[in-house]
Amino acid sequence: MPELDNSPTPSESPDSIPVTLVAGYLGAGKTTWLNAHLRDGVAPDTLVLVNDFGTINVDAELIDYAGERLLQLSSGCLCCSLSDELGTQLSRIGRWPEPPAALIIETSGVARPQRIADMIRVARRFRLERIVTLVDLASLARRLNDSRVGELVAGQIASAGQLSLNRGDELKVIERDDLMRRLRSLNAMAHVEHADSGDVRSPKPATSRLLTLRSATDEHDPDWQRFAIELPASLNRQTLESLLAEHTEGLARAKGFIQADGRYYVFQWSGRHVEWTPTSPRPGASQLVGIGFAGESLDALIAALKALD
Numbered sequence: 001m002p003e004l005d006n007s008p009t010p011s012e013s014p015d016s017i018p019v020t021l022v023a024g025y026l027g028a029g030k031t032t033w034l035n036a037h038l039r040d041g042v043a044p045d046t047l048v049l050v051n052d053f054g055t056i057n058v059d060a061e062l063i064d065y066a067g068e069r070l071l072q073l074s075s076g077c078l079c080c081s082l083s084d085e086l087g088t089q090l091s092r093i094g095r096w097p098e099p100p101a102a103l104i105i106e107t108s109g110v111a112r113p114q115r116i117a118d119m120i121r122v123a124r125r126f127r128l129e130r131i132v133t134l135v136d137l138a139s140l141a142r143r144l145n146d147s148r149v150g151e152l153v154a155g156q157i158a159s160a161g162q163l164s165l166n167r168g169d170e171l172k173v174i175e176r177d178d179l180m181r182r183l184r185s186l187n188a189m190a191h192v193e194h195a196d197s198g199d200v201r202s203p204k205p206a207t208s209r210l211l212t213l214r215s216a217t218d219e220h221d222p223d224w225q226r227f228a229i230e231l232p233a234s235l236n237r238q239t240l241e242s243l244l245a246e247h248t249e250g251l252a253r254a255k256g257f258i259q260a261d262g263r264y265y266v267f268q269w270s271g272r273h274v275e276w277t278p279t280s281p282r283p284g285a286s287q288l289v290g291i292g293f294a295g296e297s298l299d300a301l302i303a304a305l306k307a308l309d
């Protein structure tokens with residue numbers, strides 16, 4: 001079991017910039033939660049940093065918080081690759097003549113919040129205020145039982161000072177109760193809120209004790225592979241959905257700005273959930289970005305997507 005460490009960070013000082021980390025597995029609802037949180041109101045001059053897995057940062061475009069107060073981390077985080085860029089960004093932001101009042105970081109769904117928390121602990125001028133981990137209850141059992149990502153998802157949950165749960169309404173009461181027990185066994189201390197896409201409320205300020213974990217003995221990251229593919233404007237929605245449904249084994253998440261059936265959409269695919277949200281026309285070709293597990297199944301999907309015409 002990892003050790004709990006609640007000691008104050010070395011960089012903590014009264015005027016340090018509080019940081020909120022928004023974590024959770026791919027498609028768990030981080031961007032949706034963040035938008036609701038921003039809509040509810042945050043301190044003026046709050047800076048939002050977004051790290052998405054793809055080469056186009058879909059999340060950054062979907063966040064209702066435009067302008068200079070939104071920064072994208074462009075490395076397309078594959079866990080450790082985030083560290084360098086985040087460290088550089090933090091020291092830059094810390095040197096701004098007018099630093100932000102607060103910082104919110106939306107991590108990518110494959111990130112380990114604890115690694116990012118460790119970076120913040122040693123960054124000058126910043127202090128980690130809380131880690132909010134989003135949990136999609138409807139897919140949680142599958143994720144935890146998946147040998148490729150179970151440990152990653154469990155770690156994201158264990159790191160949280162606050163767990164924001166959604167899609168519980170898709171489960172039977174008995175399933176939900178069982179999941180709540182599993183969550184509590186992973187993290188007995190976190191403040192828990194039940195959110196829903198239509199009713200996501202901002203959490204209470206960090207009343208919960210912030211837990212941090214030390215010692216990452218058995219962390220192992222899956223062999224992630226990302227892709228970005230241009231799709232033809234003649235695309236049919238059903239064609240894309242069927243294609244993805246045939247290759248769920250290797251695919252973890254896909255999303256993009258897509259023209260299909262003569263209209264423009266924000267497309268979201270996260271396992272069993274598919275969403276087409278109409279949007280205004282965008283210049284350029286349709287772009288689908290995805291991430292999955294390197295191997296035959298993902299290769300076959302990528303080949304099939306490239307063959308679409």
Ligand SMILES: Nc1nc2c(ncn2[C@@H]2O[C@H](COP(=O)(O)OP(=O)(O)OP(=O)(O)O)[C@@H](O)[C@H]2O)c(=O)[nH]1
Pocket residue numbers: 024025026027028029030031032033052059108109134166167195196197198253255268269270273274275
């Ligand atoms: N039913 C339901 N759907 C949700 C909820 N929150 C998010 N979704 C949907 O789940 C999908 C993924 O949501 P996002 O907020 O983009 O998830 P994310 O964690 O930011 O995804 P990545 O950054 O790509 O890992 C979208 O289709 C959302 O509309 C919720 O509370 N309830």
